[in-house]
Amino acid sequence: xxxxxxxxxxxxxxxxxxxxxxxxxxxxxxxxxxxxxxxxxxxxxxxxxxxxxxxxxxxxxxxxxxxxxxxxxxxxxxxxxxxxxxxxxxxxxxxxxxxxxxxxxxxxxxxxxxxx
Amino acid sequence: xxxxxxxxxxxxxxxxxxxxxxxxxxxxxxxxxxxxxxxxxxxxxxxxxxxxxxxxxxxxxxxxxxxxxxxxxxxxxxxxxxxxxxxxxxxxxxxxxxxxxxxxxxxxxxxxx
Numbered sequence: 001x002x003x004x005x006x007x008x009x010x011x012x013x014x015x016x017x018x019x020x021x022x023x024x025x026x027x028x029x030x031x032x033x034x035x036x037x038x039x040x041x042x043x044x045x046x047x048x049x050x051x052x053x054x055x056x057x058x059x060x061x062x063x064x065x066x067x068x069x070x071x072x073x074x075x076x077x078x079x080x081x082x083x084x085x086x087x088x089x090x091x092x093x094x095x096x097x098x099x100x101x102x103x104x105x106x107x108x109x110x111x112x113x114x115x116x
Numbered sequence: 117x118x119x120x121x122x123x124x125x126x127x128x129x130x131x132x133x134x135x136x137x138x139x140x141x142x143x144x145x146x147x148x149x150x151x152x153x154x155x156x157x158x159x160x161x162x163x164x165x166x167x168x169x170x171x172x173x174x175x176x177x178x179x180x181x182x183x184x185x186x187x188x189x190x191x192x193x194x195x196x197x198x199x200x201x202x203x204x205x206x207x208x209x210x211x212x213x214x215x216x217x218x219x220x221x222x223x224x225x226x227x228x229x
Contacts, residue, residue, distance in 0.1 A: 043205060043219045093159050107159035
């Protein structure tokens with residue numbers, strides 16, 4: 001069964017709206033979670049690394065004020081797309097690392113975000 | 117620059133046939149290499165993981181090989197099924213404290229009846 005749950009799976013909203021996406025590790029504690037964005041027919045692109053109890057580390061070119069990440073507990077990280085615009089429409093995927101195993105990544109099923 | 121390149125970009129085969137997908141990488145220092153299957157609209161699911169010392173790893177009809185000297189990996193799918201239609205992504209992990217994962221662009225496989 002799924003070990004990483006992502007919610008919601010699909011969001012359609014108006015331009016200017018802020019959207020929050022949740023990523024939960026279901027049966028392990030994840031000190032580190034990763035947020036990716038994937039455009040059609042392209043591979044995943046890492047946006048930021050979310051660390052429990054500390055600030056997220058953003059990849060070059062990713063606006064931290066635009067994509068707010070909160071990792072307040074060992075099982076939950078949230079990504080908030082603030083004042084979303086049509087160009088933010090994409091497939092957002094989170095993953096979590098199980099510290100009990102050797103560098104694994106368990107991926108969520110993604111969130112399809114469509115901004116009108 | 118750390119890069120992972122996959123070929124072909126897309127592939128169409130008939131059900132029951134075998135196929136091989138390629139992955140070349142320039143990631144250094146190398147930690148491990150994973151193959152993922154990603155169905156449309158879903159998150160990637162791990163198929164195999166190989167470390168530097170492993171040459172081959174099987175998972176049912178999926179067999180991955182790794183040549184760390186030439187920095188090449190392949191994923192062989194035997195007796196393909198319609199459900200194998202998906203994107204297959206090669207992901208290489210660099211040895212570092214941040215556990216950086218470098219993603220390939222993927223191969224889109226379509227299996228036809």
